[in-house]
Amino acid sequence: xIWLTWRQFRTQVTVVYLALAFLAVxxxxxxxxxxxxxxxxxxxxxxxxxxxDQTVYYLGLVIVLLVPAVIGMxxxxxxxxxELETGTYRxxxxxxxxxxxxLATKLVLTxxxxxxxxxxxxxxVTWWSGPIDQAVNSGGTGADPFxxxxxxxxxxxxxxxxxxxxxxxxxxxxxxxxxxxxxxxxMAATLATYAAVQIAMPLWVRPHLAPSVDAxxxxxxxxxxxxxxxxxREVDFGQPGAWILSEQTVNASGQPAAxxxxxxxxxxxxxxxxxxxxxxYQQQVSYQPAGNFWTLQWVETGLYLGLTLVLTWFCAxxxxxxxx
Amino acid sequence: MSAVLRAQALGKKYKQRWALQHCDLDVPxxxxxGLVGPNGAGKSTLLxxxxxMLTPTAGTIEVCGGRPAxxxxxxxxxxxxxxxxxxxASLSVADHLDFGQRLNPNWDDAVARDRIRRLGLxxxxxxxxxxxxxxxxxxxxxxxxxxxxxxxxxxxxAALDPLARREFMQDLMEAVAEHEMSVVLSSHLVSDVERxxxxxxxxxxxxxxxxxxxxxxxxxxxxxxxxxxxxxxxxSGQHVISASHTDRQTTLLVRTETAVHxxxxxxxxxxxxxxxxxxxxxPADAFxxxxxxxxxxx
Numbered sequence: 001x002i003w004l005t006w007r008q009f010r011t012q013v014t015v016v017y018l019a020l021a022f023l024a025v026x027x028x029x030x031x032x033x034x035x036x037x038x039x040x041x042x043x044x045x046x047x048x049x050x051x052x053d054q055t056v057y058y059l060g061l062v063i064v065l066l067v068p069a070v071i072g073m074x075x076x077x078x079x080x081x082x083e084l085e086t087g088t089y090r091x092x093x094x095x096x097x098x099x100x101x102x103l104a105t106k107l108v109l110t111x112x113x114x115x116x117x118x119x120x121x122x123x124x125v126t127w128w129s130g131p132i133d134q135a136v137n138s139g140g141t142g143a144d145p146f147x148x149x150x151x152x153x154x155x156x157x158x159x160x161x162x163x164x165x166x167x168x169x170x171x172x173x174x175x176x177x178x179x180x181x182x183x184x185x186x187m188a189a190t191l192a193t194y195a196a197v198q199i200a201m202p203l204w205v206r207p208h209l210a211p212s213v214d215a216x217x218x219x220x221x222x223x224x225x226x227x228x229x230x231x232x233r234e235v236d237f238g239q240p241g242a243w244i245l246s247e248q249t250v251n252a253s254g255q256p257a258a259x260x261x262x263x264x265x266x267x268x269x270x271x272x273x274x275x276x277x278x279x280x281y282q283q284q285v286s287y288q289p290a291g292n293f294w295t296l297q298w299v300e301t302g303l304y305l306g307l308t309l310v311l312t313w314f315c316a317x318x319x320x321x322x323x324x
Numbered sequence: 325m326s327a328v329l330r331a332q333a334l335g336k337k338y339k340q341r342w343a344l345q346h347c348d349l350d351v352p353x354x355x356x357x358g359l360v361g362p363n364g365a366g367k368s369t370l371l372x373x374x375x376x377m378l379t380p381t382a383g384t385i386e387v388c389g390g391r392p393a394x395x396x397x398x399x400x401x402x403x404x405x406x407x408x409x410x411x412x413a414s415l416s417v418a419d420h421l422d423f424g425q426r427l428n429p430n431w432d433d434a435v436a437r438d439r440i441r442r443l444g445l446x447x448x449x450x451x452x453x454x455x456x457x458x459x460x461x462x463x464x465x466x467x468x469x470x471x472x473x474x475x476x477x478x479x480x481x482a483a484l485d486p487l488a489r490r491e492f493m494q495d496l497m498e499a500v501a502e503h504e505m506s507v508v509l510s511s512h513l514v515s516d517v518e519r520x521x522x523x524x525x526x527x528x529x530x531x532x533x534x535x536x537x538x539x540x541x542x543x544x545x546x547x548x549x550x551x552x553x554x555x556x557x558x559x560s561g562q563h564v565i566s567a568s569h570t571d572r573q574t575t576l577l578v579r580t581e582t583a584v585h586x587x588x589x590x591x592x593x594x595x596x597x598x599x600x601x602x603x604x605x606x607p608a609d610a611f612x613x614x615x616x617x618x619x620x621x622x
Contacts, residue, residue: 001426003422004427007423008414032417059475080531086410086412087406088410088411090377090410091412091466092427093393094398094403094404094406095424095427095428095470096397096399096401096429096430096470097396097427098393098399099393265604311580
């Protein structure tokens with residue numbers, strides 16, 4: 001059965017692992033250079049980083065972002081569905097092997113390959129991006145095109161979370177495939193569902209996975225960075241590595257209030273900050289501090305692995321009950 | 325003799341429709357059983373229940389003394405060549421034999437390789453490139469080399485041309501003689517069954533019409549032709565399967581265990597095809613009763 005699983009999936013597995021090997025080589029070659037640059041430049045890293053390094057940085061983000069989706073579509077969806085479509089499951093099920101073992105072997109082997117691929121990609125990219133992530137968190141100047149690793153744009157491409165995503169995307173593909181019973185629609189459904197879950201996660205779930213900090217800061221503690229027509233949009237409160245969940249400007253009595261035009265019509269940010277402080281306005285900020293990164297990573301990975309187990313159970317139940 | 329296939333009140337329902345109902349069977353071991361019936365009669369459903377691909381909605385089915393596909397031992401006892409003889413298109417012929425060997429404890433590799441050689445299949449050829457007949461032969465090879473006690477074939481020759489059909493059946497019969505296994509095969513052509521089988525099950529409209537040894541069936545069914553009369557007046561041992569009347573003449577197809585002595589009948593023997601067709605064309609409401617009800621025949 002191990003042999004059959006390998007025989008059926010060697011092409012897909014080889015393609016994905018070759019691409020990852022290529023990525024690993026690229027990162028291994030360019031990584032030490034970046035680490036040396038950080039060691040010598042420190043927080044001035046962003047002033048000296050090459051555009052080639054920036055390209056590799058974004059390439060890494062994109063690849064780790066895509067690995068789970070690609071695996072869900074091309075490994076998960078066809079795994080059982082293609083056997084249902086071509087009728088070969090009737091051949092497999094009539095050899096001297098139980099359906100449970102047939103399913104378990106397929107799921108475990110391909111599932112392990114899935115998680116290993118995601119782990120490989122994530123570890124390599126996390127290692128390579130380490131200097132940049134550190135420089136961002138310690139407030140390196142000119143970090144504009146780079147985001148802290150706890151920010152939703154980067155969070156899912158670092159650490160262990162991609163392993164959970166990949167396992168989930170894979171089982172999602174298998175499950176939708178078994179339900180839809182046609183490979184190509186199942187692949188499309190897998191991509192759509194996975195994308196929806198990945199968008200919903202940082203919007204509604206992740207902010208609650210670790211205790212967030214709510215702070216009301218005066219404009220001497222929080223320097224305005226961006227002032228809109230009637231509110232301060234963005235402040236710098238000395239935590240460049242934090243993930244800001246929400247912020248709003250409140251008046252002296254602590255109520256959300258629109259700023260009068262007289263206060264925002266000022267020649268420099270420091271003038272504005274002085275005006276606002278004098279008038280008693282403050283900024284309420286809710287954020288996940290940089291230190292919560294690993295808590296969020298573990299909880300979110302656990303959540304996705306839990307979902308994966310639920311899908312696995314459902315899939316096994318469905319194949320045993322509904323296909324017979 | 326032990327039963328290779330035993331069903332009691334077996335039924336399978338898909339959503340609202342019964343695909344098989346009230347099925348009682350007791351097929352002895354060592355037979356080549358033909359399962360005939362029109363398309364959609366429930367032949368595939370019965371065979372899929374026997375192989376454990378489906379689970380019954382009602383009743384029980386026992387194959388080689390166990391519940392179908394219950395465990396590895398049970399799976400090893402039954403070979404199943406599914407309809408359209410599925411094979412892995414991307415695997416070669418040799419890969420399929422490798423597959424069979426790895427997944428079956430009783431696998432007879434010598435038999436498998438010998439068959440492939442005799443059939444003239446190129447071991448390196450991908451199964452997806454084989455013709456329908458060759459693919460059927462490959463699937464049959466997998467079924468035979470598994471060395472099951474019972475080999476089930478669901479419409480194995482449906483997609484084949486007449487010549488390939490005949491060759492496949494001949495080849496199957498040689499294998500059966502060589503390996504002493506029981507076979508159940510379905511077909512919608514009586515001629516396939518007549519040539520190869522010694523036991524027949526007629527399935528119409530999701531119910532078993534008749535099941536038995538072909539020689540016994542031929543010996544106990546007769547066509548009676550004589551002056552027009554009411555079939556209800558027949559002796560109690562004679563069951564009318566079908567009746568047709570002209571103005572002056574009555575023709576009956578009857579089942580009887582004893583000889584017909586009434587001198588006014590002229591008695592002619594029947595071929596299997598006539599008997600099967602008579603059961604297939606019986607009126608639908610006669611199906612429930614295993615003894616043909618005489619009043620429904622008008």
